[in-house]
Amino acid sequence: MPTALEDVVELARRRGFFWPAYEPYGGAAGLYVLGNLGVRLSAKIAQLWREYFVTPFNFVELDTPNLVPAPVLEASGHVSNFRDPMAECSSCHRKYRADHLLADAGSKLGEGSSLEEMEKELNSLKVKCPECKASQWTVRPFLTMFDTKLGPYADVTAFLRPETAQGTFVEFKRILEVERERMPLGVAQIGRGFRNEISPRQGIIRLRELRMMELEVFLDPEKPECQYLDRADEKTTLRILTEKARVGGVTEPEEVSLKEALESETIKLEWLGFLMLQSKKFMLALGVPPPSIMFLEKLKEERAHYSTQTFDLEVNLNELGWVEVAGLAYRTDFDLKSHTMKTGVDFSVSVQLPAPIKRKVRRWFIDIEKLKKAYPVEWRSMMKEYGSIKEREGEPPSSLAGVSVEPSLFTIKETEESVNVRKFIPHVVEPAFGVERLMLASLLYAYTTKEDRTVLRLPVEIAPQDVAVFPLISKEPMIKTAIEIAEELRKAGLAVFYDESGTIGRRYARSDEVGIPFAVTVDGQTEQDGTVTLRDRDSWTQVRVSRIQLGKEILNRKTA
């Protein structure tokens, strides 16, 4: 008895949603192809995602390169954090996680230690290779990002991006300018991410190249309130398994309203909570039922290096268990700060204060003429150091370039200055979805059988095709009329599936199987009165509709 998952995977291949890539060459783990229906489904899911995360808030979209020069990902911490220490046995060349070998050997060194330290420790403790019992090791990093070179010069390293977010962060300044410094500002990116997974598994669940939908919401940390909170109805609750509960051994999530979760500080930021609620609504729209949705708070050691609070959005996929379909992370100002440190580019935002703040400032200046007289030889090198001092508030320095300086060589000026702006580095909240996992989830929850036939009850908004058109029997003039109607509906902007092979029952079965919500059949009566039957995928009930009204009627039902 095949499971629903197996049926869906088989259906996906047979009808062209997705299948493993490069099969003629024996396949390549972690790489998948989207066929025609898969392309349509993923496009519909992306469109629906926009309706939940982008358009209602007037957020913007961005598309940055997949290739990222190394320094960008060095700054973001990915180069040092997206790697595992790999110990290789010098005699049999088998590879292990170095920190795991050390832990087994009782060493104090662990994940935080340097590669050199770990290699030394492994060799000095004479840790034996679990396979061949040799004890000579080399420790190398295993980078879970794909690296490559830009152009012909070996020193210009680049990576395929592990997430779209860094592209967004790096471009933040320009986007901010284009958007005239609106805050909060959401910047969405739908694109591919690449991860050299040690072991890609479970079909489309763990991929080496995946489609991501990420939103970065930039906020003023002093105004972290979410102005859309009133849109959050209290009926939609969140099922949360908190870090505290998990540490305490609890395995069942708690069901709370967003308001309660924020009041109890279970969720540390309004925006994070609001996006969690949007995420839940998005999952409901994809056809996942409420009991199969929960948020799992990540433990400190599970969180990515950039995050202070993270919830995984998990969906129960039966035989696959709870599968993470999104990560919602409060990244604070980690990323923008990191890029500022690396580049010196100021990623801060200025906001005008309601009233300027006046303050008295004491600044010191050196008297050059006096200095020249006092130090006829050394004054040049002293001035060089003086010129490099940016802050001239407070007390003047007692020495310059190693030469002590009399306070009398400085003049003090007192001025009143007014500060008109407040500068801050925005904080970032990020929901990040994996498209392939969403496709699988929606297919699994849409999968039903009716009278031994498969019916994919995909929500109308994400069904890859809108309407099927058939002649009742494959004979003229029904074929001709059906083809005409198919053309008319295509012109009306609908995705039409036309089929005349087999018998009518078989054709309905074929269209049910890929979730086409409506089927139009041309029969004998069509010739006489210009009406056709319009059949509903889920109820199999039919009504007669005039051919002229057809396009309108289907569009009406779609939006109903």
Added chain:
RNA sequence: GCGACGAUCGUCCAGUCUGGUCUAGGACAUCAGCCCUCCAAGCUGGUAACGCGGGUUCAAAUCCCGCUCGUCGCACCA
């Protein structure tokens, strides 16, 4: 990457132990045609597979070795 198990038409299964009769068989799906006035009906015909590489042998789907891919556990993550 490690360990365990596995790999035959699109799918499921037969054949492998005991090498030859396998030019690899069946069912379902698919394609062409016939039939067909509402839910995978029937008939005829077709397409379609021994994962890859090497070895043993007169002879390999079948025995041996390596690799690849898959499933599951460990680890990693959307």
